Amino acid sequence: KRDDELILPINDSISSTLDTNQMSAKTTIMANPNFIENKIWLNGKEESFNGPRLQSCLKEIKRRVQESKKRSDIIEWNIHICSENNFPTAAGLASSAAGYACLIFALAKLYDVEGDISGLARRGSGSACRSVYGGWVKWWKGNRSDGLDSIAVQLAPASHWPDxxxxxxxxxxxxxxxxxxxxxxxxxxxxxxxxxxxxxxxxxxxxxxxxxxxxxxxxxxxxxxxxxxxxxxxxxxxxxxxxxxxxxxxxxxxxxxxxxxxxxxxxxxxxxxxxxxxxxxxxxxxxxxxxxxxxxxxFPTNISEGYIKGIPVEGCTI
Missing domain, CATH: 3.30.70.890 (GHMP kinase, C-terminal domain)
Incomplete structure (x- = not known):
């Protein structure tokens, strides 16, 4: 990265987003004036709410809300976040990308934030900016020091290459x-x-x-x-x-x-x-x-069930 705080990369990149019916993160957020404090649970385990990347995402979301003046009624309420993914975490399978893309999407829905959200997701995990779109996605590294031009764009939907x-x-x-x-x-x-x-x-x-x-x-x-x-x-x-x-x-x-x-x-x-x-x-x-x-x-296994998961494949038991 050329900027660790804003998570700005040193080069462009391209990725594909997987079918969310097969591999995905799911996030639920509730805002309530009666919540005593902010809390977050990841895969059922409570984690610190004070992580710098999470705080960076929330700070930028709140800035946009204050500019739009849409949901200023609930922006100061504490929130509870529950997030889980159905694949291994921190194992090189883009769990942070899926998690932060889902988190930012949910926060944007909660606070009625409009416009491109890939730059917001990037503040949590660089790859998350690509994961807010389906299909084939390009992350522009950008040139601005404030990172406003470091966003993701969809090159083609998944339907472009259906097989x-x-x-x-x-x-x-x-x-x-x-x-x-x-x-x-x-x-x-x-x-x-x-x-x-x-x-x-x-x-x-x-x-x-x-x-x-x-x-x-x-x-x-x-x-x-x-x-x-x-x-x-x-x-x-x-x-x-x-x-x-x-x-x-x-x-x-x-x-x-x-x-x-x-x-x-x-x-x-x-x-x-x-x-x-x-x-x-x-x-x-x-x-x-x-x-x-x-x-x-x-690579044989002694696991009898659930070893292969996903879209049914002819000739294979899933």
């Missing part, structure tokens, strides 16, 4: 050892590869990825996705001391993907890893059944 499928492989649902925020600070301070990536490589890849999404060119999309994931983790290793996120199972999944693509004669599946060992695989619908069947053979 695209995403398979999440949960390798380890435990909390990661290195938090993303601290790791990024360390990378900026110590990685000599990072500046070259942000200044030279990413701009070209962003343009290529936008083109691949627009034309629905899966082999091109897959190669860019995997190369970018590899480079991200190369920077993690170039950080001093290094940040290790992938484990042996993560590496085995990478090897499987390349072996499968070689067997098929072209890129039919792509992997990407965030700051954690859990894989996100992209493929087209007609490959899903075969890929999941092979994964079940390579």
């Amino acid at each position: 695209m499928r995403i398979i999440i492989l949960v390798v380890n649902e435990s909390r990661k050892k290195h938090g993303s925020t601290d790791a990024m600070k360390r990378s900026i301070a110590t990685s000599t590869l990072l500046s070259a990536r942000a200044d030279t490589i990413v701009p070209g890849r962003i343009s290529e990825m936008e083109s691949a999404i627009k034309s629905k060119d899966f082999p091109k999309f897959a190669e860019i996705t995997m190369r970018d994931s590899n480079q991200f983790h190369a920077i993690c290793l170039d950080t001093y001391p290094p940040c290790f996120y992938l484990n042996n199972v993560s590496h085995a999944i990478i090897e499987f993907v390349h072996a499968y693509n070689e067997f098929r004669g072209s890129a039919q599946v792509a992997y990407t890893y965030d700051a954690g060992p859990n894989a996100c695989l992209y493929t087209l619908e007609n490959n899903v059944g075969e890929i999941i069947s092979i994964i079940n053979e390579i």
